[in-house]
Amino acid sequence: MDSVIGVNLPEQSYQIAVVAGGLDDLGVWMSRLKLGKKVLVVSNPVIFKKYGERTLAALKLVGYEVSTCTLPAGERYKTLKSVQKIYDVALENRLERSSTVVALGGGVVGDMAGFAAATWLRGINVVQVPTSLLAMVDSSVGGKTGVNHPQGKNLIGAFYQPKFVLIDPSVLKTLPPREFRAGMAEVIKYGIIWDAELFDKLEAAKRLDQLRYVDEELLSLILARSCQAKADVVGKDEKEAGLRAILNYGHTIGHAVESLTGYKLVNHGEAVAIGMVAAGQIAVQLKMWKSEEAQRQDALIEKTGLPTQLPSGLDIDAIVDSLQTDKKVKDGKVRFILPTQIGAVTITDQVPADVIRQVLRQMQVS
């Protein structure tokens, strides 16, 4: 089943296509958009080795003049310096306003390639071809692009929408299992904050971490619904004025856990999983959410192979302190996204610190 999701924004609308094997048709999809003839493919060496040749072939097939730029893999290379490398290749190949950057990779590649496209000649086209689950359901949708500052993640960036997003679920077969599970945390998030039916489907699926090998059909459906959820939210609030904050469900405590463990021990998806368990428990404590539903959430997280407890040794006071320094803090108040039922959340900055502590204590490994 192929799906095409429309993302409708005031200034620009674009489509997300979810098509198994679609990578080989990338050029054909793009040729409908009447872009200029020059394309710069940005990737990393690992991904380019696996999918570069097919991508180039698909682009050349329809007559694009293609150049490539591979950047070192890994979050620590998500820097202005890497973006400068993209600029250099763009200049070398005389990219024009009508030219297109194709981001072939996970969120790291997508964020950098998107930012380079946003800022080269004050904005050239970008097409996202996400290859990690997280990039498919999260980073490639919504138009956030950017890089890290030595002292903080994603501090430098721009809102810049792609012209098109092509999701080929079959490339997920080569994604390392831990990365796949990490992406699943965001999928579960959409089930809780927006799409109860998606949640039900995830709950009903048997081997969630094996999906990409055994049930491409269901996987495609899950990808499409996840993108739809994010597109719905972003479409209602492109520039983060309000609603978009619900996408941070699980991320308040998640970010604290991530940063306190040095972004290594616990990855982003795992941290979000922990954060969702915590937020769910807080909502239960505040009598905003039924405890049975919270249990269903936690069971789904566990089935996916994601953590539901804090990493051992993590200090609860350190977590609570860290919440205060988060980007999302407004006037010193920590903002939480809390479920009220599966498929719906509310935003509040009225969570007492002792409730947070109590919930976190329950989540310590015994």
Added chain:
Amino acid sequence: MDSVIGVNLPEQSYQIAVVAGGLDDLGVWMSRLKLGKKVLVVSNPVIFKKYGERTLAALKLVGYEVSTCTLPAGERYKTLKSVQKIYDVALENRLERSSTVVALGGGVVGDMAGFAAATWLRGINVVQVPTSLLAMVDSSVGGKTGVNHPQGKNLIGAFYQPKFVLIDPSVLKTLPPREFRAGMAEVIKYGIIWDAELFDKLEAAKRLDQLRYVDEELLSLILARSCQAKADVVGKDEKEAGLRAILNYGHTIGHAVESLTGYKLVNHGEAVAIGMVAAGQIAVQLKMWKSEEAQRQDALIEKTGLPTQLPSGLDIDAIVDSLQTDKKVKDGKVRFILPTQIGAVTITDQVPADVIRQVLRQMQVS
């Protein structure tokens, strides 16, 4: 006479205030905009020495928390490296989404501060306080921001609109005379492409280069009409789809002259002056423009103290070749903006190369 010009864009509208002595009221103007309490003033040492104290006082007067960042003066410091310095100061002072960058300076400061604001936290507020004539009538209006790539000017940047522009004509008194004349080239440009009445006023004024000392009233009027002209054009075409190209009147050959003289011998305004003379002559040759009107243009340029002839030693073939590599070339065809009457231009890519050569030959110093 104070003027307030409204710039109306689909996504955001803002005002340009032209107020003699207005610098001291900067804070009061800004406080109407309901911005966050943190302000970062970006400037260069020369300008900051002259106007920094007054600017800081005006901001503190209404309660802003102000930090500053001065960057080395000069086009060659319009780089990502300088922008990174702004990022560092932004981080140090914990600027938030609601915070504001105030650009106090010429086009170099304005372009960098604007780009830093466009990309810090994916966009914080920027207020332009242009101090050079060129920045007042050109770079601070229209939302183009950016920096140079080692191999090309303004290749890296973003379209990003300010929240407010404050023009205080009295700061022009300290602008070096050659910089003042350079800015006048853009003013004359608006007269030719858009505002015949502005042209008449310039023609009627006696001592154009002395205006800032002797007739602040007329100067204010000229500033306001110039900004209005640019705002009109930009308002009709924010992202350079079509009409905005007319702002490049005089810039086609101007850019070639600038780049061939290494951006030193001839400055931007002088090159534009030369380019306008050339474009005018081309239009006359092609029987699109009355020769008497072209003569009026050239006389006004001369009265301003701007050049009307090519710098000696400049090779005509080199100019014609250089036109081909310009950013604005489309499908190998050089695009010219040609006057049809004072106050109106047309865009064409149908200028025969031998007409260009012939006109340039006439403009060689004999």
